Amino acid sequence: MNPLARELNDDIAATNPHVLDMLSELGRELYFPKGILTQSAEAKEWAHRYNATIGTAMEDGVAMNLPSVMEHLDGISPNEALLYAPSQGLAELRQEWLRKTLLDNPDLVGRGMSLPVVTNGLTHGLSLVAELFLNPGDVLLLPDMIWGNYRLIFQVRRQAALRQYPFFRGQGMDTPAFREALLGVCRERGKVVVLLNFPNNPSGYTPDEEEADAVADALVEAAESGANVVAVTDDAYYGLFFDDSAVRQSLFTKLVDRHPRLLAVKADAATKEVYVWGLRVGFLAFAAAGVPSGSPLYTALEKKTSGAIRGTISNASMLSQKIVCDALRRPDFFEQRRRKAVLMKNRADEVKRVLEDPRFAEAWTPYPFNSGYFMCLRIHRINAEDLRLHALRKHGVGTISVSDTDLRIAFSCLEVHQIRDLFEILHQAWRELAP
Numbered sequence: 530m531n532p533l534a535r536e537l538n539d540d541i542a543a544t545n546p547h548v549l550d551m552l553s554e555l556g557r558e559l560y561f562p563k564g565i566l567t568q569s570a571e572a573k574e575w576a577h578r579y580n581a582t583i584g585t586a587m588e589d590g591v592a593m594n595l596p597s598v599m600e601h602l603d604g605i606s607p608n609e610a611l612l613y614a615p616s617q618g619l620a621e622l623r624q625e626w627l628r629k630t631l632l633d634n635p636d637l638v639g640r641g642m643s644l645p646v647v648t649n650g651l652t653h654g655l656s657l658v659a660e661l662f663l664n665p666g667d668v669l670l671l672p673d674m675i676w677g678n679y680r681l682i683f684q685v686r687r688q689a690a691l692r693q694y695p696f697f698r699g700q701g702m703d704t705p706a707f708r709e710a711l712l713g714v715c716r717e718r719g720k721v722v723v724l725l726n727f728p729n730n731p732s733g734y735t736p737d738e739e740e741a742d743a744v745a746d747a748l749v750e751a752a753e754s755g756a757n758v759v760a761v762t763d764d765a766y767y768g769l770f771f772d773d774s775a776v777r778q779s780l781f782t783k784l785v786d787r788h789p790r791l792l793a794v795k796a797d798a799a800t801k802e803v804y805v806w807g808l809r810v811g812f813l814a815f816a817a818a819g820v821p822s823g824s825p826l827y828t829a830l831e832k833k834t835s836g837a838i839r840g841t842i843s844n845a846s847m848l849s850q851k852i853v854c855d856a857l858r859r860p861d862f863f864e865q866r867r868r869k870a871v872l873m874k875n876r877a878d879e880v881k882r883v884l885e886d887p888r889f890a891e892a893w894t895p896y897p898f899n900s901g902y903f904m905c906l907r908i909h910r911i912n913a914e915d916l917r918l919h920a921l922r923k924h925g926v927g928t929i930s931v932s933d934t935d936l937r938i939a940f941s942c943l944e945v946h947q948i949r950d951l952f953e954i955l956h957q958a959w960r961e962l963a964p
């Protein structure tokens with residue numbers, strides 16, 4: 530093992546040995562090298578005559594650039610747009626995202642957590658979680674309604690064993706099923722990685738306060754039973770809440786400072802929240818119970834994460850980070866975000882209104898939804914994929930079949946006035962197929 534990795538592991542173990550046990554083999558081996566980046570950072574500070582360290586090209590202190598590139602980037606300097614960002618992300622952006630996280634989640638104020646590390650979107654953040662915490666065969670606990678890409682990220686790339694529990698019971702979350710599945714894995718394995726995605730893709734459901742407490746309490750109970758629990762919140766669609774039932778703060782807030790064997794990991798992104806899908810800016814942050822911000826344990830986890838980034842994508846886009854950082858710093862950022870959330874809520878409300886029509890009851894039952902970009906229909910009598918294909922080929926309407934029974938509608942992509950028509954067409958398509 531590299532001595533730098535050993536040092537980081539010692540820092541983690543000295544603060545909380547359970548967190549070291551939670552790391553995968555790869556997670557233990559990871560470190561941030563004292564290579565080009567560290568030497569270049571030292572040179573930035575001390576090389577007052579010449580800095581000949583890094584593989585960029587400079588002209589009079591400015592990043593060498595082509596006018597054909599810079600003409601697209603009015604108002605951003607070549608250094609801000611084109612130079613490499615640090616592997617852990619731009620320091621200013623990390624601070625701004627933390628500030629936003631605390632404003633959105635006031636229960637985190639005063640609690641210990643790491644600085645967010647910048648990832649190349651949330652998918653990349655989750656891949657890093659897989660690398661850091663999952664050995665082949667380790668169990669990842671998930672509901673039966675998931676974003677399909679989890680299979681590639683965790684099962685295919687890291688050979689995790691996926692265990693699923695029923696997400697819904699009636700009009701709410703099946704928290705007893707979650708608890709039972711969780712405690713079962715803990716008894717069997719002594720370790721579990723749990724992925725919690727609210728607002729949920731594909732269903733658009735966020736638990737209410739009571740359900741969120743039940744989920745958090747079950748995780749604490751699992752930790753109390755002697756198992757090591759890594760609880761990861763995938764907050765991709767955070768902030769889009771359409772009625773009073775959905776909890777307003779990330780479930781992460783209910784997991785911090787609860788138990789030494791419970792490590793909370795927050796994976797989130799500007800992607801959906803700031804409507805910058807292709808810019809690829811995400812974040813990963815850690816919180817271990819009783820460990821204050823600035824602790825060597827967090828520094829070690831941040832460095833291991835940065836090492837994993839250095840060894841794969843090296844660093845995320847400087848230009849994207851600059852754009853997101855500037856947006857977060859705008860005094861009207863939250864007002865701009867609020868206005869878009871109103872547009873999305875109007876669409877969700879229209880979906881609810883349209884679905885009240887009793888004519889549709891023969892064709893489907895909507896799953897509960899109160900947040901996010903999507904909602905799901907449980908299709909009666911015919912296969913959801915057959916309906917999808919028929920609606921697409923005969924009627925030109927695109928939806929996503931997420932299982933044999935469930936069809937996902939991304940109302941985030943529809944104007945309010947298009948929504949009734951879409952469901953009418955789906956109903957028509959169902960009638961053409963249903964026996």
Ligand SMILES: Cc1ncc(COP(=O)(O)O)c(C=O)c1O
Nearest residue numbers: 650651652676730763765798800
């Ligand atoms: C639940 C969930 N998590 C993560 C992601 C990935 O987001 P990103 O585009 O930032 O990688 C998505 C994207 O669809 C998602 O639905």
